[in-house]
Amino acid sequence: MTNLAMNLVHTAAKHPDRPAIRLGDSVLSYAQFEQASQLVAALLTQHGVRPGDRVALMLPNVPHFALLYYGALRLGAIVVPMNPLLKEREVAYHLSDSGARLLFVWTGFEQEGEAGAVLAEAKTIVVEPTTWPGLLAGLAPVAEVHEADADDTAVILYTSGTTGKPKGAELTHANIARNVEICADELIFVSEQDVVFGGLPLFHVFGQTASLNAAIYAGACLTLLPKFDPRAALETIARDKVTIFQGVPTMYTVLAHFPERDHYDTSSLRVCVSGGAALPVEILNAFESAYSCIVLEGYGLSETSPVVSINRLDQRRAGSIGVPVSGVEVRIVDDSAVDVPVGEIGELIVRGHNVMKSYWGKPDETAQAIPDGWFRTGDLARRDEDGFLYIVDRKKDLIIRSGYNVYPREVEEVLYEHPAVAEAAVVAFPHPEFGDEIAAVVALKPGAAAEPDELREFVKAKVAAYKYPRVVEIVTALPKGATGKILKREITLTTV
Incomplete structure (x- = not known):
């Protein structure tokens, strides 16, 4: 049986x-x-x-x-x-x-x-x-x-x-x-x-x-x-x-x-x-x-x-x-x-x-x-x-910027190396010249501080020029599903 x-x-x-x-x-x-x-x-x-x-x-x-x-x-x-x-x-x-x-x-x-x-x-x-x-x-x-x-x-x-x-x-x-x-x-x-x-x-x-x-x-x-x-x-x-x-x-x-x-x-x-x-x-x-x-x-x-x-x-x-x-x-x-x-x-x-x-x-x-x-x-x-x-x-999350493939996880791994970052999600938004442009949405650790420019430069120093996020937004928390998985589809960028 x-x-x-x-x-x-x-x-x-x-x-x-x-x-x-x-x-x-x-x-x-x-x-x-x-x-x-x-x-x-x-x-x-x-x-x-x-x-x-x-x-x-x-x-x-x-x-x-x-x-x-x-x-x-x-x-x-x-x-x-x-x-x-x-x-x-x-x-x-x-x-x-x-x-x-x-x-x-x-x-x-x-x-x-x-x-x-x-x-x-x-x-x-x-x-x-x-x-x-x-x-x-x-x-x-x-x-x-x-x-x-x-x-x-x-x-x-x-x-x-x-x-x-x-x-x-x-x-x-x-x-x-x-x-x-x-x-x-x-x-x-x-x-x-x-x-x-x-x-x-x-x-x-x-x-x-x-x-x-x-x-x-x-x-x-x-x-x-x-x-x-x-x-x-x-x-x-x-x-x-x-x-x-x-x-x-x-x-x-x-x-x-x-x-x-x-x-x-x-x-x-x-x-x-x-x-x-x-x-x-x-x-x-x-x-x-x-x-x-x-x-x-x-x-x-x-x-x-x-x-x-x-x-x-x-x-x-x-x-x-x-x-x-x-x-x-x-x-x-x-x-x-x-x-x-x-x-x-x-x-x-x-x-x-x-x-x-x-x-x-x-x-x-x-x-x-x-x-x-x-x-x-x-x-x-x-x-x-x-x-x-x-x-x-x-x-479906693959970002294609100016014909180059950008894998969000690779960029997210770099963001996690920053001592102030607790959670990060990298997403695309449409761009008239490049097709896709890259954005990072980040939640910081309790008591930590970081500015968007600082995080952008941190990533820029560690990846090829076409990969770093041109837009960085800091939020209190990222949207999550029932299991705690970050839901990229529910992320709304406020500055683009």
């Missing part, structure tokens, strides 16, 4: 009394988790959910997300995770596009959730801790697990929609199960002794596979943080003796520069994993120096379950996304899908057990993304002579 829910069944049988999910002082053992997932399956059955039906979850990082997730999978239903911050029309789109007829929404977010559900003709159940036990009271547990085929869809994950409306990536039980095994058994070696930091959104593929599912598979404890905050994160690490920290670059940036970090005991950390966006080398070095813990940078996408490649504990290079994981092939190709020589830049394409089944209900987009069995990532990359991969930039 391939059903991902069997991981919970097996772990609960093996380690019934070990802590599975923790939120603050509240702890759920594996036996309790398994029993609750059986009751959730009964609740879903009561509401007419059958195998293949879509069940939408609009919850933050709370234990109820995990219970609903595994309860739905147990029935053979398809989980549609959604950001609880979505607004009415966005909720309606996700529900209508996926065909979900049942939405679970966390208390405090029900106004937008219910309004969107009405538009999509879906039913809403508000999840509130005090009333939750009543929803499950008197139900007969569903002990059996639906026999899912390897190619059955387990989850529909909506992409961030940087181009057009979000598309739902169909990840199968086999997609996720294999990626989970690789994360736990080959990459970060998760065991039942580990405590995994649960600050990545569980509705996002990184947090879902590498945190929730990997912890359940290995019998580790997942300690949840509903909203990332550096102080709360450090308190969680110190209190629960977190051994595995997983985050996106903005989390590492904030923690590396947090002035009170030495007040917290983080000595339990044994490995950290970064993904979701490129991790600037300066931030990696600053974090490792501050916390005396190795950071493994990896790479993946919603469409690849997500892990494609990662650095290893015994084999890593700063600035690299490592080498492909077991069973995954990558190529770097030009616009004609011809492999480029070692060291040259091209588009990274992927083939393997991790590549999604399709975009839900979108055969044309699926064929465009996977025309020949190789998934087009849209990311520009290069490979060195030892096989290590380096993401250069998003293909």
Whole structure:
């Protein structure tokens, strides 16, 4: 049987009394988790959910997300995770596009959730801790697990929609199960002794596979943080003796520069994993120096379950996304899908057990993304002579100034070297003579000071003349998505 829910069944049988999910002082053992997932399956059955039906979850990082997730999978239903911050029309789109007829929404977010559900003709159940036990009271547990085929869809994950409306990536039980095994058994070696930091959104593929599912598979404890905050994160690490920290670059940036970090005991950390966006080398070095813990940078996408490649504990290079994981092939190709020589830049394409089944209900987009069995990532990359991969930039973020290619990440790396810079994003704006012109938007470290001219000259001294930003704007904070990734599409330049 391939059903991902069997991981919970097996772990609960093996380690019934070990802590599975923790939120603050509240702890759920594996036996309790398994029993609750059986009751959730009964609740879903009561509401007419059958195998293949879509069940939408609009919850933050709370234990109820995990219970609903595994309860739905147990029935053979398809989980549609959604950001609880979505607004009415966005909720309606996700529900209508996926065909979900049942939405679970966390208390405090029900106004937008219910309004969107009405538009999509879906039913809403508000999840509130005090009333939750009543929803499950008197139900007969569903002990059996639906026999899912390897190619059955387990989850529909909506992409961030940087181009057009979000598309739902169909990840199968086999997609996720294999990626989970690789994360736990080959990459970060998760065991039942580990405590995994649960600050990545569980509705996002990184947090879902590498945190929730990997912890359940290995019998580790997942300690949840509903909203990332550096102080709360450090308190969680110190209190629960977190051994595995997983985050996106903005989390590492904030923690590396947090002035009170030495007040917290983080000595339990044994490995950290970064993904979701490129991790600037300066931030990696600053974090490792501050916390005396190795950071493994990896790479993946919603469409690849997500892990494609990662650095290893015994084999890593700063600035690299490592080498492909077991069973995954990558190529770097030009616009004609011809492999480029070692060291040259091209588009990274992927083939393997991790590549999604399709975009839900979108055969044309699926064929465009996977025309020949190789998934087009849209990311520009290069490979060195030892096989290590380096993401250069998003293909669509490439700036072409006077016919010269400018890769924003290269310029951003230089900005991060300035002692006053906390975050940086390099973007293009139209220019009548050069086509694209270059701008940098920068947020400074707490208490730091720098002038735009100073930052511009700093970069100018370190890169070719066509690469440095002609416009530099300093802001209090850069716009970010749910996972903390900087959203360049939401940056508005005020001086051009």
